[in-house]
Amino acid sequence: MSSYDVTLEWVGGPTRTIGIDERETVLEAAQRAGTPLPYGCRTGACGTCVGRLLAVDGTASVDADAAEDGIDVADAFAYRREPRALKPRHRDDGYVLLCIATPETACRVAVGSQVQSELVDNPWK
Numbered sequence: 451m452s453s454y455d456v457t458l459e460w461v462g463g464p465t466r467t468i469g470i471d472e473r474e475t476v477l478e479a480a481q482r483a484g485t486p487l488p489y490g491c492r493t494g495a496c497g498t499c500v501g502r503l504l505a506v507d508g509t510a511s512v513d514a515d516a517a518e519d520g521i522d523v524a525d526a527f528a529y530r531r532e533p534r535a536l537k538p539r540h541r542d543d544g545y546v547l548l549c550i551a552t553p554e555t556a557c558r559v560a561v562g563s564q565v566q567s568e569l570v571d572n573p574w575k
Contacts, residue, residue: 476548497535503544
């Protein structure tokens with residue numbers, strides 16, 4: 451059975467690395483480890499649990515040119531079901547729904563309410 455270390459980084463706050471079993475979502479593993487993350491529906495429909503991928507398996511930080519750098523952010527997580535709260539452009543920008551996402555590699559993820567506000571700040575962008 452595989453497991454991956456995922457580092458959760460709160461914007462302007464603490465950082466916590468947790469080991470996540472291949473059958474666990476990031477949210478489930480965080481709760482098991484006593485690390486509170488925001489969540490709502492637990493089905494990928496509300497977006498409350500959104501995180502933003504920062505780096506994959508020791509690579510440089512993920513940015514807008516990640517695809518040019520050989521980093522495929524879509525391969526960092528698998529989903530238990532379709533992430534309805536994310537538009538394709540959000541997924542391309544590295545956003546991930548932690549309630550239904552299981553890691554496919556070690557990575558760093560920005561978490562917390564500020565990440566959610568990035569996603570919903572301007573509905574027209």
